[in-house]
Amino acid sequence: MFFLAGIMLFSSCKEESAPAQGAEQEAGHGEEENPNMAELTEQQYRVAGITLGKPEMRNLSNTLTVTGELDVPPQNMASVSAPLGGFVKNTELLEGMRVKKGQLIVRIENADFVTLQQDYLEARSRLDFLELEYERQKELSEEQVTAAKTFQQVTAEFRSVRSQVEGLAERLRIIGVNPASLREGKISRILPIFAPIDGYVTYINANVGQYVNPTDVLFRIADTDHLHVELTVFEKDVAALKKGQQVRFALPGESGAEHEATIYLIGREISEERTVQVHAHLKEEDKELVPGMYVQAQVSLGGQQVLALPEAAVVQDAGNDFIFLYMGEEKEGDAVMKRFRMVPVESGAAEGGFVQVALPAGVDTANTNFVTKGAYSLLSRMRNSEEEGGHH
Secondary structure, three states: OHHHHHHHHHHHHHHHHHHHHHHHHHHHHHOOOOOOEEEEOHHHHHHOOOEEEOOEEEEEEEEEEEEEEEEOOHHHEEEEOOOOOEEEEEOOOOOOOEEOOOOEEEEEEOHHHHHHHHHHHHHHHHHHHHHHHHHHHHHHHHOOOOOHHHHHHHHHHHHHHHHHHHHHHHHHHHOOOOHHHOOOOOOOOEEEEEOOOOEEEEEEOOOOOOEEOOOOOOEEEEOHHHOEEEEEEEHHHHHHOOOOOEEEEEOOOOOOOOEEEEEEEEOOOOOOOOEEEEEEEEOOOOOOOOOOOEEEEEEEEEEEEEEEEEHHHOEEEOOEEEEEEEEEEEEEOOEEEEEEEEEEEEEEEEEOOEEEEEOOOOOOOOOOEEEEEOHHHHHHHHHHHHHHHHHO
């Protein structure tokens, strides 16, 4: 009897202890950390530099990313040559130097220049004589004092020499010499060459004593006051472009600096690479920019009002985009913990530091605060907590 009563008492105690053990297991399960939750103390919150805010409706554009280079229009780029060729007598130009239109940039020595001046002055002198003879024979012909044939011969010679003078004068103008400036006894073997435009020297191919041909380019001068952006756009993207669309571009090596331009012309010819050239004007001239610089640009294709958050609010984890919601405070012992929940989002157009976001259903944007700055600090905190939990 005593043995039987002992068995019954042991069974009764075991049945009573089973629910308690289950409760302990349930309690332990409830204390497991949610992988999408993060908690920070007040000090951690301040160190992380977290800022709270709400999404807002913003006009964001879809963008097209393209490449290109800085260029100047043909009328603002000049190639300087020596029309008669010759030996470089002297020049003081250096690459990057700014020159003014009409400034002497190089002097060329050439014997042919002497011959051209001599021919012009001789022809000019003969023309002066023939002009007087023409007027005299004209009067005699009108008075029928001289034969008509004599007047005709003088007239033909006068016109021939006049044409010769005009031709030589034009040759002088081509090389930049004003024929009216030439005088007897003032012939020079030196041909001065002047800058045809204002601008910066971008290319030099001349040194003292060098012989240059008329076809050789000695200098290139670029007027950078009229720089533009020449974009290279693939054929499939051209249909989305329109005159007046905004362009933002940056140069390699620039940290955060952006320049703005506006599409002005869209090319009508497709290259062998199936691309089209698009011409955009700078909104503000920049003296530091140089033709030929490579640029990376984003073209705004048109915008609409969308729900947006600062770009710093969106974090990437395992290839997906997430944001953090502020869930309020909770007291744990003597400490007050600030709680955050990570939720997935779909991001869209980005512009001006903001990005379009599509929030999950059930997120109350009016009554919920979002982490707008310091989101990556929260993500790092979550991942570190997971590693510590796994280690234990």
